[in-house]
Structures are given as C-alpha cells and as structure tokens.
Amino acid sequence: MNRKMDRRGFLASALLTLLAAAASAVRAEGGGRDPGTGIDVGRTSRKRAAYWKELAG
Amino acid sequence: MSSSVQCVLCPHACVLEPGQRGRCGVRLNSGGELVSLVYGRPVAVHVDPVEKKPLLHFMPGSDVFSLATAGCNLRCDFCQNWEISQALPEDVPPYDLPPEKVIEHAEEYGCSSIAYTYTEPVVFYEYTLDCARLAREAGLSNILVTAGYINQGPLAELAPYIDAANVDLKSMSDRYYREVCGGTLQPVLNTIMALRDSGTWVEITNLVVPTLNDDPEDTGALASWVLENMGRDTPLHYSRFFPMYRLTDLAPTPLDTLQQARTEAMDMGLNYVYVGNAVTPGGMTTRCPECGSVLIEREGYEVDIRGISHGACDNCSASIAGVWDGTEDR
Numbered sequence: 128m129n130r131k132m133d134r135r136g137f138l139a140s141a142l143l144t145l146l147a148a149a150a151s152a153v154r155a156e157g158g159g160r161d162p163g164t165g166i167d168v169g170r171t172s173r174k175r176a177a178y179w180k181e182l183a184g
Numbered sequence: 185m186s187s188s189v190q191c192v193l194c195p196h197a198c199v200l201e202p203g204q205r206g207r208c209g210v211r212l213n214s215g216g217e218l219v220s221l222v223y224g225r226p227v228a229v230h231v232d233p234v235e236k237k238p239l240l241h242f243m244p245g246s247d248v249f250s251l252a253t254a255g256c257n258l259r260c261d262f263c264q265n266w267e268i269s270q271a272l273p274e275d276v277p278p279y280d281l282p283p284e285k286v287i288e289h290a291e292e293y294g295c296s297s298i299a300y301t302y303t304e305p306v307v308f309y310e311y312t313l314d315c316a317r318l319a320r321e322a323g324l325s326n327i328l329v330t331a332g333y334i335n336q337g338p339l340a341e342l343a344p345y346i347d348a349a350n351v352d353l354k355s356m357s358d359r360y361y362r363e364v365c366g367g368t369l370q371p372v373l374n375t376i377m378a379l380r381d382s383g384t385w386v387e388i389t390n391l392v393v394p395t396l397n398d399d400p401e402d403t404g405a406l407a408s409w410v411l412e413n414m415g416r417d418t419p420l421h422y423s424r425f426f427p428m429y430r431l432t433d434l435a436p437t438p439l440d441t442l443q444q445a446r447t448e449a450m451d452m453g454l455n456y457v458y459v460g461n462a463v464t465p466g467g468m469t470t471r472c473p474e475c476g477s478v479l480i481e482r483e484g485y486e487v488d489i490r491g492i493s494h495g496a497c498d499n500c501s502a503s504i505a506g507v508w509d510g511t512e513d514r
Contacts, residue, residue: 173212173220174219176211178337179193180192181216182188
C-alpha cells in the first residue's frame with residue numbers, strides 16, 4: 128500500500144516538475160534575464176524608447 | 185562605457201543609471217539607451233462599449249477595442265486597476281500584439297475605435313503612437329483614457345492622432361496630487377487644454393473619494409476650472425469611488441454626494457455633467473441644454489439614442505457638442 132502511494136506520489140511529483148519546466152520554458156521565450164542589467168524581463172520586448180537624452184559624465 | 189540617461193516623456197524626468205527603470209517600471213536604461221519593456225505586449229485586451237471609457241458624447245453605442253500594458257507613472261492610493269497599473273511587466277503575462285495585429289483585431293471585432301486605457305497610455309507611449317498612426321490610416325478612431333501626466337513635447341506628437349480623450353482630473357489641489365497620487369496638478373491641466381487645442385474631443389472624469397476630495401468646495405473648484413478653461417460644453421463625469429488598493433478602509437462614495445456635485449456643477453453653467461460608476465436618476469442622461477429634451481438615455485451601458493440626429497436636438501435643432509456620426513462631424 129505504502130509503495131503504491133509512494134509510486135503515485137513520485138509520478139505526481141514528476142508530472143508537476145515537467146509542467147513547471149514547460150511553464151518556465153514558455154515564460155523565458157523571447158525574454159529571460161537581460162545579460163547587461165541582470166533584470167529578468169520575462170516575455171517583455173524591448174523597443175528603443177522615444178523622448179530621452181543621454182546625460183554627460 | 186554605458187551612461188546614465190534622462191527620460192523626458194513625463195514630468196517625473198527620471199534620471200536612470202544603466203539597469204535602472206523609471207518610476208513607471210516599464211522604461212529601462214539598457215546599456216545607455218532607454219527602452220520600453222512593454223511595446224506590443226498588452227496585458228489587458230477587451231472590446232468595450234465607448235460609454236465605459238467613459239465617453240458619452242463620442243460615437244455613442246459604438247464598440248471600442250481597448251488595451252493596456254502594465255505600468256503607470258502615478259501611484260494613486262485609490263487605483264481601480266492597480267493589479268496591472270502597479271505591476272512590473274514581467275509579473276503579468278502579456279499578449280504578443282504588435283500594432284498591425286491590434287488594427288486587424290479591432291476590425292475583426294467590428295470596432296470603430298481603439299482605446300489606450302485601463303492603466304496609463306503615457307507609459308506605453310511608443311506603442312500607443314504606432315497603433316494610433318496605423319488606426320488613423322485604417323479609418324479607425326483613437327481614444328486616450330489618461331491621467332494626463334505627460335510633457336508637452338511628446339503630447340504634441342501624439343495628439344494629432346487622438347480623436348477623443350477622457351482625462352482623469354483627480355483634484356484641483358496640488359497637495360492631493362502629491363500626497364495621494366504621486367504627481368503634480370499643473371501638467372494635467374496643461375494636457376487637458378493642449379488636447380482641446382489640438383482638436384481632440386475631451387471629456388473629464390473626477391473620482392470623488394470620501395474624506396479626501398468629496399467636499400463641495402473641491403468638486404465645485406473642479407467644475408469651475410472646467411467651465412472657465414474648457415467651456416460649458418465639456419462633459420464632466422463625477423465618478424463613484426469603491427474601496428480599492430490602499431483605500432480599502434473607506435466606504436463607497438455616497439450617491440447623494442455625487443448628485444450634489446452634479447447639481448452644483450450644472451447650476452454653475454456646465455451643460456453636461458454625469459454621475460459615473462453608479463445608477464442615479466438622470467445621472468447618465470444627456471439632455472438638450474436649450475429645450476431640456478432627452479437626447480440620449482443610458483442605463484449601465486445600454487444606450488437609447490432617442491432625441492438627437494446628426495449632432496442636433498430633434499426637438500429644437502440646437503447643436504449638441506460632441507462627435508456623433510464619425511470624425512467628419514468634428
């Protein structure tokens with residue numbers, strides 16, 4: 128009985144791990160951690176913005 | 185070597201070191217270049233009645249393709265959409281919707297307009313501008329629902345594409361803007377007048393929050409500013425507050441407060457004053473300012489256009505301010 132439950136528990140856990148990995152792969156698509164800033168930008172795009180200026184110094 | 189940059193889109197004028205974002209959370213100094221993190225990535229996309237914006241004098245009964253990205257440049261304690269306006273873009277799963285797709289979907293759903301709304305279109309400025317240009321080419325109207333916290337330069341570039349706007353005028357008190365919203369008053373007033381001057385149809389909403397800006401002096405000062413600076417034909421909406429975000433300890437605005445504000449504003453001389461977010465007798469009805477005939481009756485988002493044709497009162501032929509049949513009437 129215990130072994131059966133363990134097996135079911137293991138299968139459930141493995142399934143959850145697979146689902147989490149799949150979700151994480153989807154989330155990282157097109158985004159992920161920005162190598163320059165280290166900020167996780169997820170799936171967001173990065174478009175050069177209007178109305179800004181570079182500051183000297 | 186990467187340098188710091190200054191965003192000059194809105195009055196905050198954030199100075200950003202590499203890797204830093206502006207107060208909006210969606211504009212990032214990436215290696216010495218400012219980038220938008222939300223271009224083409226809306227987190228809310230819906231088809232709404234135009235009355236929901238609210239716009240009551242702009243193509244009544246029409247459907248509006250409405251979208252928003254994450255982020256806002258204000259921090260209003262009462263925000264009704266705080267789950268997305270105060271979120272970072274990576275915290276809310278976005279749709280992948282470049283401007284071309286926005287136009288396609290709007291047409292597919294039979295919408296005559298596109299609204300940039302729910303959060304704050306100022307912070308997704310580049311996306312709004314590109315969508316608005318394409319929409320204009322496709323014969324669709326553009327609607328801006330905004331708190332108006334933007335600098336005049338970028339507004340001047342965007343305004344020619346905006347057919348109608350509902351601007352949230354939160355108070356006539358600069359202190360209120362600073363303490364409750366994290367902004368300042370004057371830029372908002374400048375935006376309202378600049379939109380009007382550019383030919384955009386403008387309606388104004390004031391969220392009446394109990395104990396914070398519900399004194400008759402507050403609502404009266406706001407009506408007075410609208411009358412003096414925008415004229416008697418500018419619609420003003422007094423909108424009901426519901427407990428939300430950081431103000432869950434306050435009760436909803438009493439209906440009497442809203443009715444009283446409406447009555448006083450109309451007594452001052454404003455022709456079109458409405459009560460929003462609430463059902464009150466006549467609070468959403470448009471009457472002819474000349475003869476008093478009912479022109480449009482509304483219940484919720486149900487619209488009964490009964491006394492107006494081609495922008496004129498059926499009874500006395502008085503001209504009624506607004507955009508009634510399309511942009512050719514402007």
